[in-house]
Amino acid sequence: MKNKEPLILAVVVFFSLVTYYLVEPYAHHVMHKHVESENFAYADLPAITKTGNAANGKELVMNAGCAGCHSIEKAGMPAPMDAVMAAQSYGVNPPDLSDAGAIYDAKFLADLIKNPAHALKVEHKFDAAKGQMHPMVPFYGMGGDIDQEVADMVAYLQSIAISPADVTPKIAFENACGRCHAVGYENWTQIGTKSAFKHKKDELAFEIKVLEYQDSLKAYMGKLPPDLSMYIRSRNEQFISTLIENPQNHLAGTAMPRVGVTADAAAKVIEYMKDAGDTKRHERAEVGRNVMIYVIIFAIFALLWKKQVWRDLH
Secondary structure: OHHHHHHHHHHHHHHHHHHHHHHHHHHHHHHOOOOOOOOOOOOOOOOOOOOOOHHHHHHHHHHOOHHHOOOEHHHOEOOOOOHHHHHHHHOOOOOOOOOHHHHEOHHHHHHHHHOHHHHOOOOOOOOHHHOOOOOOOOOOOOOOOHHHHHHHHHHHHHHHOOOHHHOOHHHHHHHHOOOOOOEHHHOEEOOEEOOOOOOHHHHHHHHHHHHHHHHHHHHHHOOOOOOOOOHHHHOOHHHHHHHHHOHHHOOOOOOOOOOOEOHHHHHHHHHHHHHHHOOOHHHHHHHHHHHHHHHHHHHHHHHHHHHHHHHHHO
16 A cells, blocks of 8 residues: 555645646636736827817816716815715715826816716617716817817816825725725725714714715616725735726726726725725834844844954863
């Protein structure tokens, strides 16, 4: 029997390797295929060929219907309806446009204004030829050169936005992802941060609003988008980055829209997810650094002590 043990081991190892070889390509190239980044270039979107005029853009944004759905807090324009009612009307709450010019790519914004379904890559869900119109009404122009008018609108949004360098991970996430995804670890819901309530009835009233919003979101998306508290721990950064960049590359036919953020804004979204998924990571990194400093200092003193002992012995 002992003479057969190596043969049995070899057979087991052989079939294990064959099984691994057959399963591994499927797991990594079919179930979790690698997707190369497009570098947030949005090459499928037309370039802005006109020089935008922010002053004209302001008039257009105010008069072309944008303010009928969107808030622009920086311009003193509140949302025309609360998040729950907006979701019941449009499926999801339209974002505030105050910092859109710093978070979203300019080409994306321009195409979004003219053809929302195309910019968001959801034409398979909203086919105008079949009467399936996207909730966001396309801008058909105000009688002038539509390309110039769109360039002016984008210029206005960029002029009122904070500097891209001042966009924090929280701002980037809440604008780009926070109206569809909750982050329970950060007390973030699709309608905003859940604060501490003094009275239970107030907390229940807030939770009812969240549930009502989620019902509208589920009807719009087909299913409730997942809570992203731990998503960074179950997916790598490259996967999340390319998913933000173009969801169709990972999930063909998904209702998740292309977000259209800049590469810098996408990096800040991922930074926010890292902080949410591991709230102690910065503290742990600092402790690790201090431990390494201690070890180095200890090693130096140990070496000096060793030399002193050997010097005394000699």
